[in-house]
Amino acid sequence: MRYIISLVLVFIALASFGQQKTIKVTGRVIDKETNDPLEYATISFINPTENKVITGGITETNGNFSIEIPASVYNVSIEYISFKTVTLTKRKLFTNTNLGTISLGLDTESLDDVVVIAEKTTVEIKLDKKIYNVGKDLTVSGGTVSDVLDNVPSVSVDVEGNVALRGNDNVRILINGKPSGLVGLNSTDALRQLPAESIERVEVITSPSARYDAEGTAGILNIILRRSKLQxxxxxxxxxxxxxxxxxxxxxxxxxxxxxxxxxxxxxxxxxxxxxxxxxxxxxxxxxxxxxxxxxxxxxxxxxxxxxxxxxxxxxxxxxxxxxxxxxxxxxxxxxxxxxxxxxxxxxxxxxxxxxxxxxxxxxxxxxxxxxxxxxxxxxxxxxxxxxxxxxxxxxxxxxxxxxxxxxxxxxxxxxxxxxxxxxxxxxxxxxxxxxxxxxxxxxxxxxxxxxxxxxxxxxxxxxxxxxxxxxxxxxxxxxxxxxxxxxxxxxxxxxxxxxxxxxxxxxxxxxxxxxxxxxxxxxxxxxxxxxxxxxxxxxxxxxxxxxxxxxxxxxxxxxxxxxxxxxxxxxxxxxxxxxxxxxxxxxxxxxxxxxxxxxxxxxxxxxxxxxxxxxxxxxxxxxxxxxxxxxxxxxxxxxxxxxxxxxxxxxxxxxxxxxxxxxxxxxxxxxxxxxxxxxxxxxxxxxxxxxxxxxxxxxxxxxxxxxxxxxxxxxxxxxxxxxxxxxxxxxxxxxxxxxxxxxxxxxxxxxxxxxxxxxxxxxxxxxxxxxxxxxxxxxxxxxxxxxxxxxxxxxxxxxxxxxxxxxxxx
CATH class of the missing domain: 2.40.170.20 (TonB-dependent receptor, beta-barrel domain)
Known part of the structure; x- marks a missing residue:
């Protein structure tokens, strides 16, 4: 029932857009230093009075974007991970407009070490954990969460599907940081049912901070599911x-x-x-x-x-x-x-x-x-x-x-x-x-x-x-x-x-x-x-x-x-x-x-x-x-x-x-x-x-x-x-x-x-x-x-x- 109500709200929002004049805004986003196109950069159109995001979109492989929006006055925000955000303030967008080429520079103040990796699993090292951002792991495509875990360093999965961390099977498994019904009464069977494609990253926590439950003498595996916030x-x-x-x-x-x-x-x-x-x-x-x-x-x-x-x-x-x-x-x-x-x-x-x-x-x-x-x-x-x-x-x-x-x-x-x-x-x-x-x-x-x-x-x-x-x-x-x-x-x-x-x-x-x-x-x-x-x-x-x-x-x-x-x-x-x-x-x-x-x-x-x-x-x-x-x-x-x-x-x-x-x-x-x-x-x-x-x-x-x-x-x-x-x-x-x-x-x-x-x-x-x-x-x-x-x-x-x-x- 809740899902049906959510869909109704979506249709109402779409209908309200349809009552306004729509225009097309185009442009291109590139790397300031290399002039390479930035794919997947986010463009957001913000109401400057209420400071609320109205709509938005993302760039293509060549850095181009083409987004239909209701005609109005906007602050336009262009974002890309590890780059400084560019904001175009109070742009009057009442007709089809080309914003031209927008160059983004690296955010050197917050960036320790930048690595360009295409569709590969990467690792973030923090004081209390290692975060494995799951990339395009071919051997688990069409598989399950259990298959993904069996490819994560420090983790092993035995023939019965039991998960161990550094050889210790007393592992606490969390979903999005909390106990979850996705793990269920029998965690082994549940992990074999959840599709691998639903995972965004796996956090291997061998030295958990005080924020986490003390349960699990081997440590904690925290599975983060995919969720996008793009317009x-x-x-x-x-x-x-x-x-x-x-x-x-x-x-x-x-x-x-x-x-x-x-x-x-x-x-x-x-x-x-x-x-x-x-x-x-x-x-x-x-x-x-x-x-x-x-x-x-x-x-x-x-x-x-x-x-x-x-x-x-x-x-x-x-x-x-x-x-x-x-x-x-x-x-x-x-x-x-x-x-x-x-x-x-x-x-x-x-x-x-x-x-x-x-x-x-x-x-x-x-x-x-x-x-x-x-x-x-x-x-x-x-x-x-x-x-x-x-x-x-x-x-x-x-x-x-x-x-x-x-x-x-x-x-x-x-x-x-x-x-x-x-x-x-x-x-x-x-x-x-x-x-x-x-x-x-x-x-x-x-x-x-x-x-x-x-x-x-x-x-x-x-x-x-x-x-x-x-x-x-x-x-x-x-x-x-x-x-x-x-x-x-x-x-x-x-x-x-x-x-x-x-x-x-x-x-x-x-x-x-x-x-x-x-x-x-x-x-x-x-x-x-x-x-x-x-x-x-x-x-x-x-x-x-x-x-x-x-x-x-x-x-x-x-x-x-x-x-x-x-x-x-x-x-x-x-x-x-x-x-x-x-x-x-x-x-x-x-x-x-x-x-x-x-x-x-x-x-x-x-x-x-x-x-x-x-x-x-x-x-x-x-x-x-x-x-x-x-x-x-x-x-x-x-x-x-x-x-x-x-x-x-x-x-x-x-x-x-x-x-x-x-x-x-x-x-x-x-x-x-x-x-x-x-x-x-x-x-x-x-x-x-x-x-x-x-x-x-x-x-x-x-x-x-x-x-x-x-x-x-x-x-x-x-x-x-x-x-x-x-x-x-x-x-x-x-x-x-x-x-x-x-x-x-x-x-x-x-x-x-x-x-x-x-x-x-x-x-x-x-x-x-x-x-x-x-x-x-x-x-x-x-x-x-x-x-x-x-x-x-x-x-x-x-x-x-x-x-x-x-x-x-x-x-």
Whole structure:
């Protein structure tokens, strides 16, 4: 309904323009020093009495513009990023007018280092984060946000889609700086539904300032979605298809007229995602009463996943510029998915010579419906041009996820019925106040309150020829409530070559766990202080150092603390731990940046000291499950526990080299050592693990202006107290060609070229050893077509910003 009202307002505005005499204003914008045309420069026509923007437009590739406007008197503003704005005051525009050639000069006062880059991903370095402005990354065209993150330095995405930062999977993922329904109840699935083309930039925050939540011991990934503020209608539309069968359409559209800016980012996709897994387990059978060894037994489990993912997401809103200093933005987000997953599970029991003793075929057809609605309002007040501002955000979100399975087993007439219903309500209230003190100092304070309630109902029933009974040992209902109230303050400044940002955050947490099935009620209340320190020092014009410290927390999710088991198979279960406590980390980061002509080096050394860390262990439950013709096999349980401590330290660097305009190479390397210490139930879980990963991205322009990009990623082997995992190699390949005078692009890419993205591991305990292999998604091919209207390919002029100005304190 709100979107319909927005469209009506657009038509009213257009109708009002139609009642006035319209004229055409033309001209050309060029670079003052080089005389090169400036594409994508913004021309705004402003009412000089009310100082309000009436209409406007942008320049073409040759720097020319032609804009129809209502006849009147205007101040004409010509803007381009990193250039000084030119304003033509009180121009009487009553007939068709040519403003001639307008020259813009570089704004040298605010510009540290200007780099001209055409459609390439660029990096901005700030005290508390690195900002990756997502350019034309061919290997993710037609893909998802998960694919984009897998190409960002310091970030890795495993075969199941779990995101890690510097090898640590406890990452806080935000959308536009806030928790979002686009991430949803299951962040992995949600990130695979959001189209890659909707992303403008990704902020990698390894040393978060006090403005951010303390949640996430690895740091924060903040995904910023595209939104234009240019006058008129502009946007881009992408359609894609591929194999295994996939099809999708997505777009981002903006329409700004006067004081209103209407925007939407929407998409629909259909994907078939085949996958597979294999596990081979050897049980060391020891009679616990007599301690006598019995013959070993063997159990193999082979699964094939045939998944169908159908997802719709849309974010529509309107931004109202109330006056020159304040704006109000309202938006509505809707995300819906209709998923199917048919899992064929073959369990076989061989003897020690490999001869088959028994087998069982288990079929699990699961349907899943997800729906998320989120309403947001944002108010922004700028008191002056120096950065003195106040912002207020309110966000309410409702999510629901329903899963239904009807599990059948060979030679067993009873049908297992599994239903999971999750309902989540989240409220966010946030306000931030920024006060500049002089030219180089900035004070900030704010409040954030998050209120989350999750109701999980897990029902297991058995249908025996129409006689349905409920399994009370597995069925359960958990009500999880979490309230976090936080206040923070921070001070940033620059003295000579030294920049600093010092902050303190206080978070009060209240968690209640109401296990209605067992009448078990648990409440936890605690308050924590989280200091942050970020320092920067400019060695030379091209070299700089950063040093960061922050304290972080990892709170257990509801699934981690639900004591009732949920089953992924008849012989493997996951069970939460209601005694799980939060984990705390102290994180140190020392960074070095050096720009050597065509080569840029960005490196850092980091150390993370964590206590009460989460570790997942596998254990023999002592229970058995019946397979095949009545054979009993052991059931393995996986659950989280707290261990005493973890020391993680490592080194990473990113190299960017551009031999010429047609060739660009980017490499990222990360190596880390993780030492875990702790005992649980009389068993020692000490482990020392060294691992690393590397990413190489090579992009070159071939004849006929065809872009060729190859991305290779390798994750080295790693291990903990129970599990050793092998290294993993993945290669992506893509080709792209611009069409229709760069208004459109056609891209073909291959994901996982060698079909090698498989996790192979060996888990060893006192009672069993398991060899396993898992592949979430097999090799895929995608063809995508993007068409841009009034939103041509940008020739960005950006800077590697370090220190200086208010920009370094933005959060």
């Amino acid at each position: 008129g209608l502009n946007g881009a539309l992408t359609v894609n298809t591929g194999f295994p069968l996939q099809a999708g359409v997505s777009g981002n559209i903006n329409y700004r007229t006067g004081d209103l800016n209407f925007f939407t980012t929407s998409g629909y996709n259909y994907r078939e995602v085949p996958g597979n897994s294999l596990s081979e387990t050897r049980f060391f059978n020891i009679d616990r009463d007599t301690n006598i060894d019995e013959p070993d037994t063997f159990l193999n489990e082979e699964r094939d996943f045939d998944r169908i993912r159908k997802g719709l997401n849309t974010n529509v809103g309107v931004e109202w510029y109330i006056n020159d200093s304040s704006s109000l933005t309202t938006s509505f987000l809707y995300r819906s998915s209709d998923n199917e997953s048919n899992t064929t599970n073959l369990i076989t029991e061989p003897d020690e010579n490999g001869n088959l003793l028994s087998s069982n075929l288990r079929f699990d057809p699961e349907v899943e419906d997800d729906e998320t609605k989120q309403y947001s309002i944002n108010y922004n007040k700028d008191f002056n041009d120096s950065g003195h501002k106040l912002t207020f955000d309110f966000q309410i979100e409702n999510s629901e996820e329903i899963e239904d399975s009807r599990i059948t087993q060979e030679n067993i007439s009873t049908i297992e019925l599994v239903n999971t219903l999750e309902k989540q309500d989240r409220i966010l209230i946030q306000s931030d106040y920024v006060l500049p003190i002089g030219e180089k100092t900035q004070f900030e304070l704010g409040y954030r309150g998050t209120f989350n309630e999750l109701d999980t109902n897990f029902l297991v029933e058995f249908d025996d020829n129409g006689n349905i009974t409920t399994d009370t040992d597995l069925s359960n209902n958990l009500l999880f409530k979490e309230q976090v109230n936080a206040a923070y303050t921070q001070l940033g400044s620059k003295t000579g070559k030294l920049s600093y940002l010092l902050g303190l955050r206080v978070e009060g947490t209240r968690i209640t766990i109401d296990q209605k099935t067992s009448n078990d009620f648990n409440k936890k209340i605690y308050t924590d202080i989280f200091p942050t320190i970020n320092l920067g020092y400019q060695l030379t014009d091209k070299q700089s150092l950063t040093l960061g410290y922050n304290r972080r927390i990892r709170r257990p999710r509801s699934r981690f603390i639900n004591p009732f088991p949920s089953r992924s198979s008849a012989t493997n279960i996951f069970q939460g731990n209601s005694d799980l406590n939060p984990s705390y980390s102290n994180v140190f980061d020392l960074g070095y940046l050096n720009r050597l002509g065509k080569l840029t080096l960005n490196s850092s050394i980091y150390y993370n000291r964590s206590t009460q860390i989460f570790t997942f262990i596998a254990e023999d439950t002592g229970d058995t499950a019946i397979i095949g013709d009545g054979t009993e096999v052991s059931v393995i349980r996986r659950r989280p526990i707290n261990l005493s401590s973890s020391d993680r330290y490592g080194f990473e660097f990113t190299l960017t080299y551009s031999p010429n305009r047609k060739w660009r190479i980017n490499g990222n390397f990360n190596a880390f050592q993780n030492s875990i210490r702790g005992d649980f139930d009389g068993q020692n879980f000490d482990a020392d693990n060294f691992s690393w990963f590397a990413r190489l991205n090579n992009k070159i322009t071939l004849p006929a202006k065809i872009d060729w990009q190859t991305t290779a990623f390798y994750a080295g082997p790693n291990e903990n107290a129970q599990t050793k995992s092998e290294g993993l190699l993945s290669v992506n390949l893509a080709f792209s060609k611009d069409l229709f005078k760069e208004k459109a692009s056609l891209t073909f890419n291959v994901s996982d070229l060698f079909n090698s993205r498989k996790r192979r591991s060996v888990s060893t305990t006192e009672t069993f050893v398991t060899d396993s292999e898992f592949q979430w998604r097999e090799r895929s091919f995608t063809l995508s077509f993007t068409y841009r209207f009034n939103q041509k390919k940008k020739r960005q002029r950006t800077r590697n910003n370090f220190g200086g100005g208010d920009e370094e304190f933005e959060g």
